[in-house]
Amino acid sequence: MNNNYRPVGFGGGFLSFPPVIKNLLIINGVVFFFQILLDNTIEGRIFLNKWLALNPININGYIDWPFNFQIWQLITYQFMHGGFSHILFNMFALWMFGSSIENVFGSKKFLIFYLLAGISAGLLHLFVSPLLGGVPALTIGASGSVYGVLIAYALFFPDNLIFLYFLIPVKAKYLIGFLIVIEFLAVDSASSGVAHLAHLGGALFGFLYIMFDKNSYVELKNVFKRSYFYKSTSKSQKKMFDNIAGTFRRNTNVDEANYYDINSKDESEVTQAEIDEILDKISQSGYQNLTEREKKILFQASKKMK
Numbered sequence: 001m002n003n004n005y006r007p008v009g010f011g012g013g014f015l016s017f018p019p020v021i022k023n024l025l026i027i028n029g030v031v032f033f034f035q036i037l038l039d040n041t042i043e044g045r046i047f048l049n050k051w052l053a054l055n056p057i058n059i060n061g062y063i064d065w066p067f068n069f070q071i072w073q074l075i076t077y078q079f080m081h082g083g084f085s086h087i088l089f090n091m092f093a094l095w096m097f098g099s100s101i102e103n104v105f106g107s108k109k110f111l112i113f114y115l116l117a118g119i120s121a122g123l124l125h126l127f128v129s130p131l132l133g134g135v136p137a138l139t140i141g142a143s144g145s146v147y148g149v150l151i152a153y154a155l156f157f158p159d160n161l162i163f164l165y166f167l168i169p170v171k172a173k174y175l176i177g178f179l180i181v182i183e184f185l186a187v188d189s190a191s192s193g194v195a196h197l198a199h200l201g202g203a204l205f206g207f208l209y210i211m212f213d214k215n216s217y218v219e220l221k222n223v224f225k226r227s228y229f230y231k232s233t234s235k236s237q238k239k240m241f242d243n244i245a246g247t248f249r250r251n252t253n254v255d256e257a258n259y260y261d262i263n264s265k266d267e268s269e270v271t272q273a274e275i276d277e278i279l280d281k282i283s284q285s286g287y288q289n290l291t292e293r294e295k296k297i298l299f300q301a302s303k304k305m306k
Contacts, residue, residue, distance in 0.1 A: 017095070017099060018098075018099050018102040018103060018107065018110075019102075019107050020102050020107045020110050020111045020114070021094065021095060021098050021099050021102055024094060024098075024114070025091055025094070025095065027079055028079050028081070028087060028090075028091055028142065029087075029091075031079045031080060032080075032081055032087050035048060035080060035081070048080070049067060049138055050067045051070065051073075051076075052073065052076040052077065052080055053073065053076075053077055053080060053138040053139065053140050054069075054073045054074065054076075054077035054122050054125075054126070054138065054139040054140065055067045055068060055069045055070070055073060055138060056069065056126065056130075056136040056137070057069045057126050057127075065136050069126070073122075074118070074119045074122045074123070075115065075118070075119070077118075077122060077139055077140050077141070078115070078118040078122075078141070078142050078144070078145055079142065080140035080141065081140060081141055081142070082140055082141065086141060090141060090142045090143055090146050091142075093146050093149070093150065094142065094145075094146055094149060097146075097149050097150055097152075097153040098110070098114070098146075098149045100153060100156070100157065101113075101149055101152045101153060101156065104152075104156055104216075113148065113152070113206075113209060114145050114148065114149065115145070116148075116205060116209070117144060117145045117147070117148025117149070117202040117205045117206055117209075118142065118144045118145035118148075118202065120144070120148075120201045120202060120204065120205035121143070121144020121145065121147070121148070121195075121197075121198040121199065121200075121201035121202035121205070122139065122144065122198060122201070123201065124197050124198065124200065124201030124204070125139055125144075125195050125197045125198040125201060128197055129195075129197050132187065132197075134197075139195050139198060141195075141198075143195070143198060143199055143202070144195075144198040144199060144201055144202035145202055146202070147179075147180075147183075147199045147200070147202035147203040147206070148202040148203060148205050148206030148209075149206065150176045150179065150203065150206070151176065151180075151202075151203045151206035151207050151210075152206050152209075152210055153172055153176065154172050154173050154176040154177065155206075155207070155210050155216075155218040155220060156210075156216075156218055157172055158171065158172055158173035158219060158220075159171050159172070159173070160172045162175050180200070180203055183196050183199045183200050183203070184200065187200070222282075274297055275297070275298070278290065278294050278297060278298060281294070
């Protein structure tokens with residue numbers, strides 16, 4: 001994996017962008033253009049706020065708000081923005097980080113991920129913000145969806161370098177982790193005019209989606225799996241893995257562990273190389289993806305350690 005970040009499609013022009021990223025940029029740009037036109041009239045502004053922006057949920061009239069929440073607003077609000085700087089930063093982040101995630105997921109899956117992140121962001125903001133004393137207000141912007149994309153990038157490419165202000169190299173996991181911490185700290189700043197809960201909602205969805213998606217392979221999953229596997233092993237197995245750990249080095253380009261007909265082998269024929277290959281496979285896809293033969297090899301090796 002290349003640890004120096006270079007946006008996908010950079011240097012190839014707009015036409016080289018992944019299709020969903022390209023279309024999202026176009027749609028957001030077109031909607032923003034019509035926002036500018038409609039904002040010049042009272043009727044246009046009422047139309048945008050009433051039908052397309054995300055309105056607070058008016059439960060039994062307890063919220064004094066002129067417009068009603070509509071279910072489709074959970075989608076439409078994602079394509080509206082409050083100003084040029086708002087859309088600029090959101091679309092720049094979407095292009096910068098989303099291109100890589102679309103290539104990982106594929107276009108259809110990425111689009112679903114992006115929209116669901118925005119929906120989750122809107123729902124968390126709608127239901128939790130009133131509990132924290134938030135002032136009822138319209139919510140617009142793609143930030144919740146973008147934060148889902150940011151989390152996905154941090155999980156898939158944690159060690160990629162991002163050049164902050166084009167000068168300072170920072171690993172993705174540290175920069176994006178810092179942004180999430182800032183959002184947590186800013187949740188109570190209701191007067192800021194920023195829906196921090198929506199950002200956290202998108203980020204939370206992105207994290208849970210990837211951690212529970214069987215087709216998403218990220219290092220953090222392997223950390224959890226190795227930790228669980230280590231705790232569930234016997235003392236002799238733990239000793240074996242501790243001895244191997246000093247010389248084991250993860251290689252992201254290793255081949256799949258070979259299949260061995262261990263039924264035709266003696267225990268003494270289980271080699272260190274075979275153990276290393278199996279541990280590589282555990283690091284890549286988890287213990288549960290080992291074949292029965294590979295599990296038996298580990299069992300044989302643990303017997304030899306007794």
